Structure formats: C-alpha cells, structure tokens
Amino acid sequence: MNLKENIEMVKDELNSEEKFFEKAVITERFVKKYKKPLIGTVVAIVLIVVANLTYEASEQNRIESANETLAELQKNPKDELALARLESLSPQLHDVWLYSQAIAQESAAELEKLKNSKALIVNDTAQYEAAEYKEDLAALEAYSGKQNAIYKDLAMVMSAILLMQEGKIDEAHNKLSMISANSSMAQVTSALMHYGVK
Known part of the structure; x- marks a missing residue:
C-alpha cells in the first residue's frame, strides 16, 4: 500500500467517525428536546399494557366464577343465591340457564320473561317456544313474520x-x-298439504 492510499484510508475513517459523532450529537439534542414527550409515551404504553393485562385477568376470573356458579346451579337448581350471583357475573349465561329450566318445565310464562334477553338466540327461541306452548296463533304468526327468525x-x-x-x-x-x-x-309441509289440508 502506498502513502497516498493510506492517507485516503485514514481520511475515510476520520470522516466516518466524524459522521458517527455528528449523529450522536443530533440524537442527544433530539432526546434532550423531546425528553418529556418520550418519557410520557413510554409511561403511557406501559400503563396501557398493564391495564390490558389486568382487564384480561379480571375477565378470566369472572368467566371462571360464572362457570363455577353454573356448576353449583346444575347440582341445586333451586339455589337462589347462586342464581343471583350468576346474573351479576354473566347476565347472558343467566338467561341461558333460565331458558333451559323453562324448556325442561315447559313453562310458557318463564319463556315469556326471556323475550327481551340479550343472550344470543335465547330471545328468539324463547319467543317461539312460548307461542308454541300456549298454542297462540297470533304469536306464532308474529314470530314467523320476523326477518331473521330461527x-x-x-x-x-x-x-x-x-x-x-x-x-x-x-x-x-x-x-x-x-x-x-x-x-x-x-x-x-308436503305431507300436511297432502293428508291434512284437502
């Protein structure tokens, strides 16, 4: 290697070190200038993660408690305290339990109470079952007129x-x-039209 190549190599190294230090100074200035917003962002992210983990743990605990309460009700369906606890833990699961009991007892009155349930499918099927148990033609026709009736x-x-x-x-x-x-x-339908409706 000749002297000229060595000098060029040293210049390149000095330029790269100079650029490195320049970037370090720019980064330091940026951090000093935006120190509070950066700390606030990091703290906000940490708080969001902690809140999310806490919520998920709480939700899992609520679900487990609701399932345990449902198991208690299956052992003793007349346990009013367990029924009230289930309603506070999971109103939808509470309505599903009431629906199952109303079907088992063929109670149109209990099914009527579930017509406004927020539980998926319970309100629809309760409306149909109540109309069928009561043999209420008007209620059956009203139900069959609904757009998405099951x-x-x-x-x-x-x-x-x-x-x-x-x-x-x-x-x-x-x-x-x-x-x-x-x-x-x-x-x-075909059988009824052939044998029943002549």
Whole structure:
C-alpha cells in the first residue's frame, strides 16, 4: 500500500467517525428536546399494557366464577343465591340457564320473561317456544313474520296446524304454501298439504 492510499484510508475513517459523532450529537439534542414527550409515551404504553393485562385477568376470573356458579346451579337448581350471583357475573349465561329450566318445565310464562334477553338466540327461541306452548296463533304468526327468525318455517307449520284444528283449511293451505321447497320443513309441509289440508 502506498502513502497516498493510506492517507485516503485514514481520511475515510476520520470522516466516518466524524459522521458517527455528528449523529450522536443530533440524537442527544433530539432526546434532550423531546425528553418529556418520550418519557410520557413510554409511561403511557406501559400503563396501557398493564391495564390490558389486568382487564384480561379480571375477565378470566369472572368467566371462571360464572362457570363455577353454573356448576353449583346444575347440582341445586333451586339455589337462589347462586342464581343471583350468576346474573351479576354473566347476565347472558343467566338467561341461558333460565331458558333451559323453562324448556325442561315447559313453562310458557318463564319463556315469556326471556323475550327481551340479550343472550344470543335465547330471545328468539324463547319467543317461539312460548307461542308454541300456549298454542297462540297470533304469536306464532308474529314470530314467523320476523326477518331473521330461527324457527320461521316451523312457526308457519305450527300456525297451519292450529288453523287446521280450527277448520280454516284455506288459511292453513296459504300458510303452508309460503314455505320454500328448499326448507328443512318442506317434507312436513308436503305431507300436511297432502293428508291434512284437502
């Protein structure tokens, strides 16, 4: 290596060290200038993470307590304290429990109480079951008129059966004709139209 190459190499090293120190000074100035906002951001992130972990732990504890309370109710369905505790821990699970008990007892009155439940599907099925237990034609027709009713076709079949029992064959026929051929109730509908509605 000649002297000229050595001098160029030393210059390059000095330039790179100078750039490094320059970047360090710029970073130091940036940190000094924005010290409080940076600390605030770090503290906020730590607080959010801690709050999230605390919430998840609390939620998991609530779910476990609700499941334990449900197990107690399965052992002793008449335990009013456990029922109240379940309602405070998980109102939706409480409504599912009440629904299961109302179905087991075939209690239309208890099902009526669940019509406004926030539990997924409970309010819909409770409305249908209450109308069926009471053989309430108006309630079945109102239910079958709902847009996303789960048992819509079944409610129409039940309405048709009640109409047939009242001797209103034409109305029953009209009700059955509204059920789609793709419905799971299509075979029942066909049988009723053939044997019951002549």
